[in-house]
Amino acid sequence: MEGVFGLKLSGNGVIVQSGGPTAVINNSICGVIWGWQKWAAGNGTLYGALYGIRGMLEDNLINLSALDQRTFNALGYTPGAALGSCRYKLTADEDYMELLQSFKKRNVRYLFVVGGNDSMDTADKVHRLARREKYxxxxxxxxxxxDNDLPFTDHCPGYGSAAKYLATTVLESGIDLETLITSNRIVILEAMGRNAGWLTAAAALARRGRGEAPHLLYLPEVPFNREQFLEEVEEVYRDRGYAYVVASEGLKDSSGRYVFAGSGKDSFGHARLGGLGDTLKGLVEENMGVKVRCLNLGTAQRASAHYLSRVDNEEAFLVGRQAVRLALSGHSGLMVTLVREETDYACRTGSIELDRVANVEKKMPLEWISPAGNDVTAAFLEYARPLIRGEVALPTREGLPDYTRLPGLARYRSRAAGECRPAV
Amino acid sequence: MEGVFGLKLSGNGVIVQSGGPTAVINNSICGVIWGWQKWAAGNGTLYGALYGIRGMLEDNLINLSALDQRTFNALGYTPGAALGSCRYKLTADEDYMELLQSFKKRNVRYLFVVGGNDSMDTADKVHRLARREKYxxxxxxxxxxxDNDLPFTDHCPGYGSAAKYLATTVLESGIDLETLITSNRIVILEAMGRNAGWLTAAAALARRGRGEAPHLLYLPEVPFNREQFLEEVEEVYRDRGYAYVVASEGLKDSSGRYVFAGSGKDSFGHARLGGLGDTLKGLVEENMGVKVRCLNLGTAQRASAHYLSRVDNEEAFLVGRQAVRLALSGHSGLMVTLVREETDYACRTGSIELDRVANVEKKMPLEWISPAGNDVTAAFLEYARPLIRGEVALPTREGLPDYTRLPGLARYRSRAAGECRPAV
Known part of the structure; x- marks a missing residue:
């Protein structure tokens, strides 16, 4: 079997999860485990580092080669970061040298980093250091x-499920808004997305007929204009008697300042204890005299495993498995990508150098945003629609999804908590 | 078939939906339609009044006897009020006399009112007036x-699905909180429930092991104490490094004032544009110096049909069907109830006089709230657990639930919008 791959390199493997979880992040772990067991079990043991790269530094590892089948299966649909994650950025050279020592100590020759832009930067630095030090x-x-903001990949695992959950929520609460006549018939939903509007854009998938929610979308790619926003909301409200607005938490004005800066004050100088949604709610209520309802799904957007996109879930597994193949073929310093086939929808995997991905954010192309700047185009919908396809019927226990927890995580938790340096 | 029922009364039937929708409210409509077609089709036509009792007054009715099978099936899992709903309260005697005229004009002899406490009051008044006027x-x-706050019924259709959705969200975002070490590790979720804490209490179903989310629950049945709240949050946070709080939007302090009054100021006099959750977030951030994340699921709580409780969905149909049986048996002035069987879980239907339900709110029994006032007891969990059992696999279209809309609703909508007097 090993014949299909490159030069054999004996040694152990480590998986690291990093940054905010997604609803399918653990199925990528499953993909790596599956690949390792099939193709690399003879090389050594596959470990999981607990709570990100810190787990490696502090030798807090669990043996993933020994995972029982039941836990493995449940892992494939469990939200959160099963290995634990941390917003922790290595900065000093000594940190990296120490990390390299920890790899040597455990004879780790394969490192799989499941993460976003920041994590790819860390992975790239490890790759270069190891090469320089001839390890x-x-x-x-x-x-x-x-956030779907990694470049060189058609889309990112995790986006499809978040998009499906958000669009479903807009569809459902949109029907609620449409069918109940009450005094507050303006809804503002604040969507995750600090710098890229991909998730907000996905709310448009909910709209199947003319006039259906969402009516207005505000993305960070388009500078936010307060007067224009108020005019647009008023127009929809006047026409229909209600309005459904979806806005990215990271909206910025034309000078590049966040509309809600998170400081307790918005960019208009008013004290706001809520978030962007509450800032917009305040704007509308003060100017239109209409009561507004604000929805903030928060971390549920990245943890909504009860309504997974099957396409997304399967692709998460695929990229994990492919990472093992690339490593066994002798590659290093690459990130797995998804490449869309020309006909119908299907994705194969590709790869790209880590340093071309590290710290780069892919925003929504401006041609996928409507000329008025408050909606998406048909081309975006065509791009996004296949990504939310299919469901995964989860096993339940007492009426709730039967998620799992990896052994060892809880024990380590109290030690890790509170010590963590926030990401830069 | 008609022999099993009481004296035959020829005439038409009308269904009215009223107040805030639930995820299963339309399956009660299906139950009425099913019962009517099976047992009462010979009596006359079954109509739906559009946007509540107003549809009757304005003769905006749709023929539900003529509904095609496909729409009927989809109706059973579609959220929102398919007939349209309105927070509109008849107050003047003339309104009721006018309403009676509209029934006479259409030869309506059967009225089915799907609603909560307010709606049962309206139904009762119609019942009494018709009797007085010998119609x-x-x-x-x-x-x-x-809200699960109707008396004399074990529970209310709609509660189980909202409870399942809320508990699932707390389970998922709780795992997210547990597994990601970051700088804001306190979550406050604001749950619906103006006067009764049933839905907030259901969040506890998410907790399967010691220390799992939710850690603290605040219900309107327990006077809110600011200092105690801060101490409790601090204690959990100190112990675990994170804390998950669920609080009812309708929390009141010991003098009975809402903690968040919706006026733009909280009861502590601070300007707040968010809701109760933001008020508590402000309290914690100011006093503990820790960043808090606030979740507000808003109307998604009553529209989450993508993750229905099968038990709830089936019971919603059951009470609708039973309403037809009661009416055909000669009854009037009753509300259908759910009666829990002693052994295992099953519910049969019962009934109660409308005037005993009208405007009465059933709160959480104090013995189901923990002595410390920040959690529920095992007895509550035993009560609630069966209500969230089972799933309903919804047909999808392009990755989203394939909901339906009744014909006629949209046409009428623009006329009804904006004219509606808010409920008293």
Whole structure:
């Protein structure tokens, strides 16, 4: 079997999860485990580092080769970061040298980093350091982010499920808004997305007929104009008697300042304890005298495993498995990508150098945003529609999804908590 | 077939939906339609009044006897009020006399009101007026509310699905919180429930092991104490490094004032544009210096049909069907109830006089709230667990639930919008 791959390199493997979880991030772990067991079990043991790269530094590892089948299966649909994650950025050279020592100590020759832009930067630095120090090691990045902002990949695992959940919520609460006549018939939903509007854009998938919710979308790619926003909301409200607005948390004005800066004050100088949604709610209520309802799904957007996109879930597994193949073929310093086939919808995997992905954000192309700047185009919908296809029927226990937790995580948790340096 | 029922009364039937929708309210409509077609088709036509009792007054009716099978099936899992709903309360005697005229004009002898406490009051008044005016008519109430606050019924259709959705969200975002070490590790979720804490309490179903989310629950049945709240949050946070709080939007302090009054100021005098969740977020951030994340699922709580409780969905149909049986048996002035069987879980239907339900709110029994006032007891969990059992696999279209819309609703919508007097 090993014949299909490159030069054999004996040694152990480590998986690291990093940054905010997605609803399918753990199925990428499953993909790596599956690939390792099939093709690399003879090389050594596959470990999981607990709570990100810190787990490696502190030798807090669990043996993933020994995972029982039941836990493995449940892992494939469990939200959160099963290995634990951390917003922790290595900065000093000494940190990297220490990390390399920890790899040597455990004879780790394969590193799989499941993460976003920041994590790919870390992975790239490890890859370069190992090469410089002549420690043979293969480092492969596995993409994940609900923000869908990694470049060179058609889309990112995690985005499809977040998009499906958000669009479903807009569809359902949109019907609620449409069918109940009450005094607050303007809804503003704040969607995740600090710098890229991909998730907000996905709300448009909910709209199947003319006039259906969402009516207005505001993305960080388009500078936010307060007067224009108020005019647009008023127009929809006047026409229909109600309005459904979806806005990215990271909206910025024309000078590049966040509309809601998170400081407790918005960019208009008013004290706001809510978020962007509450800022817009305040604007509308003060100017239109209409009561507004604000929805903020928060972390549920990246944890909504009860309504997974099957396409997304399967692709998350695929990129994890492919990471093992690349490593076993002798590659290092690459991130797995998804490449869309020309006909119908299907994705195969590709790869890209880590340093071309590291710290780069892919925003929504401006041609996929409507000329008025408050909607998406048909081309975007065509791009996004296949990504939310299919469901995954989860096993349940007492009426709720039967998620799993990896052993060892809880024990380590209290030690890790509170010590963590926030990401830069 | 008609032999099993009481004296035959020829005439038409009308269904009215009223108040906030639930995820299963339309399956009660299906139950009425099913019962009517099976047992009463010979009596006359079954109509739906569009946008509540206003549709009757304005003769905006659709023929539900003529509904095609495909729409009927989709109706059973579509959220929102398929007939349209309105927070509109008849107050003047003339309104009721006018309403009676509209029934006479259409020879309506059967009225089915799907609603909560307010709606049962309206139904009761119609029942009494018809009797006083010697117009033979049978008025039956069909319970619905995610608030679960109707008396004399074990629980209310709509509650189980909202509870399942809320508990699932807390389970998923709780795992997210547990597994990601970051700088804001306190989550406050604001749950619907102005006066009764049933839905907030259901969040506890998410907790399967010690220390799992939710850690603290605040219900309107317990006077809110600011200092105690802060101490409790601090204690959980100190112990675990994170904390998950669920609080009812309708929390009141010991003098009975809402903690968040919706006026733009909280009861502490601070300007707040968010809701109760943001008020608590502000409290914690100001006092503990920790960043808090606030979740507000808003109307998604009553529209989450993509993750229905099968038990809830089936019971919603059951109470609708039973309403037809009661009416055909000669009853009037009753609301259908759910009666829990002693062994295992099953519910049969019962009934109660409308005037005993009208405007009465059933709160959480204090013995189901923990002595410390920040959690529920095992007895509550035992009560609630069967209500969220089972799933309903919805047909999808392009990756989203394939919901339906009744014909006629959109046409009428623009006229009804904006004219509606808000409920008293």
């Amino acid at each position: 043979e090691m293969r480092v492969i990045g596995v993409p994940k982010t609900i | 033979e008519m049978r008025v039956i109430g069909v319970p619905k509310t995610i």
